[in-house]
Amino acid sequence: xxxxxxxxxxxxxxxxxxxxxxxSVESCLGGYPRQALELEPLLRAAFQMQRALSPPLPLGQKxxxxxRLAQALRERAQRPRRRWxxxxxxxxxxxLAASVALVFxxxxxxxxxxxxxxxxxxxxxxxxGVKRTAESVRIFFSVxxxxxxNTYARQxxxxxxxxxxxxxxxxxxxxxxxxxxxRGHLERIQELAGAPGLARPGLxxxxxxxxxxxxxxxxxxxxxxxxxxxxxxxxxxxAVIQPxxxxxxxxxxxxxxxxxxxxxxxxxxxxxVEQRRSQLLAALETAPPxxxxxxxxxxxxxxxxxxxxxxxxxxxASEAERERRKGPPPDSDLLDPGGQPAPKPPVERPRPLRP
Amino acid sequence: MGTGAPEARRRKEEALAGLFxxxxxxxxxxxxxxxxxxxxxEDLASQVFVRAVEALxxxxxxxxxxxxxxxxxxxxxxxxxxxxxxxxxxAPIDExxxxxxxxxxxxxALHLQVETxxxxxxxxxxxxxxxxxxxxxxxLTSEQAGKVLGKSAGAVREMQSNALKSLRRLLExxxxx
Numbered sequence: 072x073x074x075x076x077x078x079x080x081x082x083x084x085x086x087x088x089x090x091x092x093x094x095s096v097e098s099c100l101g102g103y104p105r106q107a108l109e110l111e112p113l114l115r116a117a118f119q120m121q122r123a124l125s126p127p128l129p130l131g132q133k134x135x136x137x138x139r140l141a142q143a144l145r146e147r148a149q150r151p152r153r154r155w156x157x158x159x160x161x162x163x164x165x166x167l168a169a170s171v172a173l174v175f176x177x178x179x180x181x182x183x184x185x186x187x188x189x190x191x192x193x194x195x196x197x198x199x200g201v202k203r204t205a206e207s208v209r210i211f212f213s214v215x216x217x218x219x220x221n222t223y224a225r226q227x228x229x230x231x232x233x234x235x236x237x238x239x240x241x242x243x244x245x246x247x248x249x250x251x252x253x254r255g256h257l258e259r260i261q262e263l264a265g266a267p268g269l270a271r272p273g274l275x276x277x278x279x280x281x282x283x284x285x286x287x288x289x290x291x292x293x294x295x296x297x298x299x300x301x302x303x304x305x306x307x308x309x310a311v312i313q314p315x316x317x318x319x320x321x322x323x324x325x326x327x328x329x330x331x332x333x334x335x336x337x338x339x340x341x342x343x344v345e346q347r348r349s350q351l352l353a354a355l356e357t358a359p360p361x362x363x364x365x366x367x368x369x370x371x372x373x374x375x376x377x378x379x380x381x382x383x384x385x386x387x388a389s390e391a392e393r394e395r396r397k398g399p400p401p402d403s404d405l406l407d408p409g410g411q412p413a414p415k416p417p418v419e420r421p422r423p424l425r426p
Numbered sequence: 427m428g429t430g431a432p433e434a435r436r437r438k439e440e441a442l443a444g445l446f447x448x449x450x451x452x453x454x455x456x457x458x459x460x461x462x463x464x465x466x467x468e469d470l471a472s473q474v475f476v477r478a479v480e481a482l483x484x485x486x487x488x489x490x491x492x493x494x495x496x497x498x499x500x501x502x503x504x505x506x507x508x509x510x511x512x513x514x515x516x517a518p519i520d521e522x523x524x525x526x527x528x529x530x531x532x533x534x535a536l537h538l539q540v541e542t543x544x545x546x547x548x549x550x551x552x553x554x555x556x557x558x559x560x561x562x563x564x565x566l567t568s569e570q571a572g573k574v575l576g577k578s579a580g581a582v583r584e585m586q587s588n589a590l591k592s593l594r595r596l597l598e599x600x601x602x603x
Contacts (some may be wrong), residue, residue, distance in 0.1 A: 080583040116594040123543040136472040143479035365441030
């Protein structure tokens with residue numbers, strides 16, 4: 072108490088605190104019998120005011136405000152940082168390789184039913200590891216950048232669906248982990264949509280080892296200087312002749328999604344996230360209150376990453392397309408003995424997007 | 427940005443999201459008691475959290491808990507709002523009633539009660555309204571309310587005492603009418 076402060080003010084303040092904690096007026100008065108007569112009308116006035124001005128808020132109003140908060144958190148999210156979370160059972164590349172082999176055996180043999188049974192599992196279920204490994208196998212056997220990118224896009228949708236289930240279950244850590252995995256899928260799509268040399272600082276360079284959770288590198292993910300005939304190059308389409316002056320990291324058309332297919336890919340990603348957003352927010356309403364803050368943040372972060380990834384995919388695709396249109400720079404190496412420019416690389420023809 | 431920064435950032439964001447769950451209603455009521463209109467109060471309360479997200483990097487606890495910081499943002503928004511449209515200072519706060527009532531009798535009784543309290547509150551000085559709203563509706567301690575208002579806890583207690591004495595007189599007068 073400061074010198075000279077009225078003792079009564081302090082007692083009234085204490086009683087008000089007790090009222091706010093849920094005590095009754097009578098209980099507060101019992102603590103200060105000598106001041107009770109003076110205190111009582113003031114406490115009743117405070118109580119009356121508090122009760123009158125604290126009606127329940129309209130249903131849905133808080134949900135609207137929560138959406139605005141989620142949007143603000145999403146906008147605040149910065150560019151992706153390095154991963155710091157990992158599924159323990161998918162962390163090791165050796166473990167992953169062993170799992171791929173195991174799943175291959177299972178798929179080829181009597182275990183196909185197990186893989187099928189794992190299709191709708193979530194991270195809190197025993198067969199979830201089988202599901203993720205089966206996904207890695209699908210990536211491994213996807214031929215061509217477009218096929219791989221579409222497979223990753225389907226995996227993004229899978230992660231969003233699993234997130235909604237984990238939100239409902241009130242499992243914030245799993246929601247965060249799934250958000251990290253989703254980011255990994257999106258990064259792979261980004262790489263497939265543009266030239267490896269266009270990789271943004273802070274992102275894994277195309278062809279660099281996967282950190283976790285995804286397949287061994289397929290043809291589209293191989294570094295440009297990989298040894299020919301390496302296992303990862305199995306299934307690669309015949310190489311398109313490139314001008315000799317092309318940078319070593321310039322992609323062949325087979326190593327990236329063709330620009331005209333990127334639009335379809337991004338449209339699919341946008342459509343999926345739009346559909347899953349309402350599912351996620353509905354799930355959030357039923358999540359345990361104590362888990363909501365962390366979940367809300369994880370959802371906002373995921374949405375922001377998704378948005379950024381889409382922008383990046385479009386940017387890379389248009390940059391790759393610009394590079395393609397520019398063609399080879401004039402160079403004596405490109406001239407034929409008669410002084411004529413070397414023929415341009417074959418024009419890419421659009422291919423239908425795989426379902 | 428050091429290695430601890432993302433973690434600190436994550437903690438702040440989670441703390442803010444947590445306070446949204448526990449304090450949103452309080453902030454709406456605090457704002458409504460100051461600006462008088464529930465629709466505007468809801469909008470301002472929502473803005474409080476958006477502003478908080480925008481300013482989150484600059485927030486450091488240093489004796490000001492995050493909930494008090496949110497009320498400071500709310501207080502500043504209210505002051506700006508009232509400055510922009512002073513005519514609204516005397517707007518009725520009984521619109522707050524809309525959502526909470528049950529049956530018709532309950533609605534009428536609650537309406538009367540809200541009307542009485544609202545009329546009394548409007549006759550308090552802005553500072554008195556502020557202190558009572560922060561304490562009784564916002565649930566802040568007198569120390570926290572002092573930090574929001576830039577006053578000492580003792581000054582808040584004194585102001586609160588005077589405000590309650592005035593409110594009591596006004597409520598008794600209103601009921602006798």
